[in-house]
Structure formats: C-alpha cells, structure tokens
Amino acid sequence: MFTTRRQFMQTAAAAGAGLALGPAAARAIEPIQRNGKAHIRLSIAAYSYRKYLALTIKPKPPMNLEDFVEIAADMDLDAVEPTAYYFADTSPEYLAKLKGKCTRLGLDVSGTAIGNNFCVTDPEKLKQQKQYVRDWVERTARLGGKTCRIFAGGLEKGDTIEKARERCVEAIQESCDFAAKHGIILALENHGGIVTTIDQMLTLVKAVKHDWFGVNWDTGNFHSADPYTDLAKLAPYAVVVQIKTEIKREGQKKEEADLKKLLDLLRGVNFRGYVALEYEADEEPKTAIPRHIATLKKLLA
Numbered sequence: 001m002f003t004t005r006r007q008f009m010q011t012a013a014a015a016g017a018g019l020a021l022g023p024a025a026a027r028a029i030e031p032i033q034r035n036g037k038a039h040i041r042l043s044i045a046a047y048s049y050r051k052y053l054a055l056t057i058k059p060k061p062p063m064n065l066e067d068f069v070e071i072a073a074d075m076d077l078d079a080v081e082p083t084a085y086y087f088a089d090t091s092p093e094y095l096a097k098l099k100g101k102c103t104r105l106g107l108d109v110s111g112t113a114i115g116n117n118f119c120v121t122d123p124e125k126l127k128q129q130k131q132y133v134r135d136w137v138e139r140t141a142r143l144g145g146k147t148c149r150i151f152a153g154g155l156e157k158g159d160t161i162e163k164a165r166e167r168c169v170e171a172i173q174e175s176c177d178f179a180a181k182h183g184i185i186l187a188l189e190n191h192g193g194i195v196t197t198i199d200q201m202l203t204l205v206k207a208v209k210h211d212w213f214g215v216n217w218d219t220g221n222f223h224s225a226d227p228y229t230d231l232a233k234l235a236p237y238a239v240v241v242q243i244k245t246e247i248k249r250e251g252q253k254k255e256e257a258d259l260k261k262l263l264d265l266l267r268g269v270n271f272r273g274y275v276a277l278e279y280e281a282d283e284e285p286k287t288a289i290p291r292h293i294a295t296l297k298k299l300l301a
Contacts, residue, residue, distance in 0.1 A: 029205060029206060029208055029209065029210070029213055029214070029237065031236030031237060031269070032214065032236065032237065032238075032239070032269075034269075034270045034271070034272050036270065036272070037267075037270055038266060038267040038269075038270050038271050038272060039272040039273075040263065040266060040267075040271060040272075040273070040274075040275050040300055041078040041079060041108075041110075041273070041274050041275070042077050042078050042079070042274070042275055042276075042277070042293065042296055042297065042300070043072075043077060043078060043079035043080060043081050043108075043110040043274045043275065043276035043277070044068075044071075044072050044075070044077055044079075044080055044081065044276060044277050044289070044293070045081040045083060045113065045242060045276045045277065045278040045279075046065065046068050046080070046081060046082045046083040046086050046113075047081075047083045047085075047113065047278055047280075048277060048278055048279035048280075048285055048289055049063060049068055049071075049285055049286075049289075050083075050085075050086075051285065052285075053065070053068065053083075053085075053086040054085075054086070055085070055086065055088055061086075064086075064088070065082050065086055065087065065098055066097075066098065066101055068080065068082070068086075069082075069098070069101050069102055069105060069107060070105070072105075072107055073105040073106065073107060075289075075290055075293050077107065077293065078107070078108060078110075078274070079107055079108035079109060079110035079274050079276070080102060080107055080108075080109060080110065081109070081110050081111055081112065081113060081242075081274075081276040081278075082098070082109065082112060082143070083112070083113045084112055084113060084114040084115070084136055084139075085115070087139075090135075090139055092142060095139055095142040095143055096142065098143065099142065099143050099144050102143075102144070103144075108144070108146075108274075109140075109143045109144050109145040109146075110145065110146060110147070110240060110273075110274035110276055111140065111145045111146055111147035111148060111149060111187065111240050111274070111276075112136055112139065112140045112143065112145050112147075112148050112149065113148075113149040113216075113242075114132065114133065114136045114148065114149065114150060114151075115151055116129050116132055116133050116150055116151055116153070117129055117151060117153035117154070117193075118130075118150075118151070118152055118153050118167065118168040118171040118172065119152060119153030119154055119155060119156065119159070119164040119167065119168055119193060119194060120153065120156065121156050121158075121159055121167075126167065126171065129171070130171055130174065130175060133148070133150060133175045133178075133186070134175065134178050136148055137175070137178060137179045137182050137184050137186075138182060140182075140184050141182040141183065141184055145184065146184070146185065146240075146274075147184065147185045147186070147187045147214075147216070147239055147240045148179065148184050148185070148186055148187065149187050149189050149216040149240070149242075150172070150175070150186050150187065150188055150189070150216075151188070151189055151191050151193070152165075152168050152188060152191070152193055152194050152195045152204060153168065153193050153194065154192065154193030154194065155193065155194060161194050161200070164194050165194055165203070165204055165207065168194065168204065169204065169207045169208055172186065172188065172208050172210070172213060173208060173209065173210050173213075176208075176210040176212045176213050177210075179212050180210075180211070180212040184212070185212050185213065185214055185239050185240075186212060186213055186214075187213075187214050187215060187216035187239050187240050188204070188205065188208075188213070188214075188215055188216060189215075189216040189218050189221070189242070190215070190216075190217070190218055190221050190222060190234060191218060191221050192221065197222070197224065197230075198222060198224070198230035198233050198234060201215075201234060202233065202234065205234075205237055214237055214238065214239030214240070215234060215237040215238045215239060216238075216239070216240050216241070216242060217231065217234060217235060217237075217238035217240070217241045217242070217266075218241075218242045218244070218278070219231060219241070219242070219243050219244050219247065219257060219262050220242075220244030220246060220247055220248070220257070220278075220280065222247075223248045223249065223250055224249070224250050225249060225250050226249070227247045227248070227249060228247075228258075228261060228262075228265070231262070231265055232265050232268075235265050235266060235268070235269045235271065236269045238266070238269070238271055238273075239273060240273055240274055240276070241266065241271070241273070241274065241275040241276065242276050242277075242278040243257075243259070243262060243263075243275050243276070243277055243278065243296070244257060244277075244278055244279070244280055245257055245259070245277075245279060245280075245281050245288075245292050246280065246281050254281075259292075259295060259296060259299060260299050263275075263296075263299050263300065275296070277289065277292060277293060277296065279292065
C-alpha cells in the first residue's frame, strides 16, 4: 500500500533477476509517498470526554459512545475515534449498532485506540497482548475503521531497551500480518516507554517491515527542548493524527500548542487522512472542545 517508486523498481529488478523476495528481503518502512496536496479531515477522540465516559463511574457513566457520536455530529465533524476503554459492550451486535449510528449521522470511524504493551517479558502475557490487539483489529473492521492505534510499551525491571524493542518489533509485525487480512493499518503512537524520544521512536519505526504499519502522530507526547522539531521528523510516517491543544517542553510547564504550526507540519508532508482532536487540558471539555474544533476548522479552511 505504501510502496514507493524506488521500492517498486527494486522489487521488479530483483524479480527479473530471479531473486527470491521472501520475508528476509523485506525492507524497513519508508516515509509515505502521497499523491497530490494535503487533505485533512477532522475527527474527535472519545478520550477527550473521559471524565464522562469512564466505565468506572458509578452508578453509570453520564455519557456513552452513542452520545459521543451525537456530539461529534453536532460539531459537524468528519469522523470519530472511539477509544477502546469506553466500550461497555464489544459484541458484534453493538459494534454494528454504533457503526450504523455513525453512518446515519454522516460520520466515518477514523480508527480506534487501544492501550497494549508489547514490552512485557513474560511469554504468556505477551501472547495475551497480541490477542488483545487482534481482537481490536477485528472490532475496528466491524466498525468500518481504518486504523488501530497501538502502543509499544515500557521497560520492565531488569530488561534492556534493545531486548524490549526486539520483542516489540516482532509483535508488531506479527500483528500487522493479522491486521492486513482485515484491511486495518496499525499505527504506533509516540507514547513514552521505549519510544519516549524521537530517536527511540524512529529506531523502532524503521525496524518494522510491513506495509500495514505506520505512525499515530501524537502532538503532545514529545517533551524535549523542541517538540516541534521532533514532530517534524516523525510526520512523514504518520497515517493518523491525534492533535492536542498543549505541548510540554523539557523542564517547563505545559504551554498552548501552536495548532497552525502543527497543521503546517502535516501539510508539509502532504498528509492525507484524519486528524483527531484528543483534548487533555484542564478546562471543562464540553466548553473547550467546541472552541478548539472551531479553531481547527478555520485553520483548515
């Protein structure tokens, strides 16, 4: 899906020479080559409304995912990103019901977001994490989603980042094999653990060799001296985006994000896909989110 012209020519040349192109010949992911100029569509992450959707709220959450979909439609968005944590029911019947509601309201499902950990050292636990991802690949496909956000994970005591990365890469590639059968792209988020820095993230991303793999470009998760520079380096690999209203530089307090600058970074690599607002700031989300969505719409007009 993301094969570049150079890769195509190399493959054709190898085939003409009678060379085998088995798994060992696979190449690391390269920056995604897109036709035409940037085309960005807005989505909203259910995580933005976590204070209302959390299943731990008793006697029951004041909002469910169907309410969330209606809110997104009221804001005239293109899509929704239903976070896995807020599904009280994952049966095929409920997934079909939620998909139908999105369809009737003119909303796509830009993707789902899950919280796996591929760095676990226990083989049985790692097996469970892989199954968790497979389960959500299937659920994402039922919802009509396009991507599934995954995590790398964090180091366990006594482990090394090299060994953890090796396990993680293997688990991602195995999971991508499964995701490919369902037409779902697995999108690795730059989310702490063994991908805390841009160098760690790029090292892992470039080690994965799969067409059904890319990056979930989260704008709030690099906390270096210059997060914008880090994000610029990662942007060419993005298949989906979670945009936040704040950034945090190393050793400093959170500051308001330059949303225009972030969108310009995406335009600079001709990004074509969904940008989901993932709101995490302190202001009341029901008040703040519509305002930030309006700002993003103006910047994209």
